[in-house]
Amino acid sequence: MSDVEPETSGTTDAPPETKAEVDRGFEQLYRDHLRDVYSYCYYRVGNHHDAEDLTEQTFLQAYRHYARARRESDGRPLRPWLIRIAHNLAANFYRDRSRKPQTALDNIEPPAAKHSTEAVVEGRDELRAVMEHIQELPEERREALVMRFALGMDNREIARAMGKSDGATKVLLHRAIKQLQERLEEAGHG
Amino acid sequence: MDEIRLEHLLSDVLRPVEPPERMSTRLQNRFAAISEAAASDLSDWADELTESEMKSLRDPGNWVRPVVAVAAGGLATGALVVFEVRRRGRQRSSRLLDRLR
Numbered sequence: 001m002s003d004v005e006p007e008t009s010g011t012t013d014a015p016p017e018t019k020a021e022v023d024r025g026f027e028q029l030y031r032d033h034l035r036d037v038y039s040y041c042y043y044r045v046g047n048h049h050d051a052e053d054l055t056e057q058t059f060l061q062a063y064r065h066y067a068r069a070r071r072e073s074d075g076r077p078l079r080p081w082l083i084r085i086a087h088n089l090a091a092n093f094y095r096d097r098s099r100k101p102q103t104a105l106d107n108i109e110p111p112a113a114k115h116s117t118e119a120v121v122e123g124r125d126e127l128r129a130v131m132e133h134i135q136e137l138p139e140e141r142r143e144a145l146v147m148r149f150a151l152g153m154d155n156r157e158i159a160r161a162m163g164k165s166d167g168a169t170k171v172l173l174h175r176a177i178k179q180l181q182e183r184l185e186e187a188g189h190g
Numbered sequence: 191m192d193e194i195r196l197e198h199l200l201s202d203v204l205r206p207v208e209p210p211e212r213m214s215t216r217l218q219n220r221f222a223a224i225s226e227a228a229a230s231d232l233s234d235w236a237d238e239l240t241e242s243e244m245k246s247l248r249d250p251g252n253w254v255r256p257v258v259a260v261a262a263g264g265l266a267t268g269a270l271v272v273f274e275v276r277r278r279g280r281q282r283s284s285r286l287l288d289r290l291r
Binding site: 130 | 208218
């Protein structure tokens, strides 16, 4: 693991970890959060091919800096750090390739609670409308919603992933939901 | 549409997406390969470094360069000191001459 940063600038008094320990820790991190990173990437880029690419890059980058991140995390979860890497890579992805995010509609299925055909169709339409309006939200608001609902992150985690304060994150989520609500009502999905 | 209903809809729309199995396997293989390659590189590098260090220490041909470098550095420093002493001396004598005039 020559790319992994050396254990020379520790911030704690704990003895430096061996390479095997670092590798094991990373493997666990990978297993625990592969789905989170992939989901985030998928909702950012809107297709499986690019999401795979981005997920792979995210973990490779995380692998290089893992030892240091672990030291500096003071035991806090590393998921926000991983998502932040994915966030930065996704930003470069659009900048470098002049791409626009696609709508991630493949994933939509009607809610399980609806039974009649009419209700299923109605449910599907409603979900499609929600998805379409999510895509129209400003990027930051859309991302916060993905982190909250697809990844189940709490305010603090989202704040760390986005480099914001807890308060600013709470406001961001509130505004995202409010804006979505207003747009759906305007579109007749009240 | 109230906020709670919207949040339910958001949970339905934004579901976690399972990564394809092939990607997971590919990534794990890649990490394993990087890790193995790095471990072997590191041990080769350590062996080579020790041998080459020993060799260069034993070779008298390599002693000349450091000696020349130190001598050149010493000469340059000496020249700078002499130059500075002379400059100060000239300044002092010109000040004296100014006063006498």
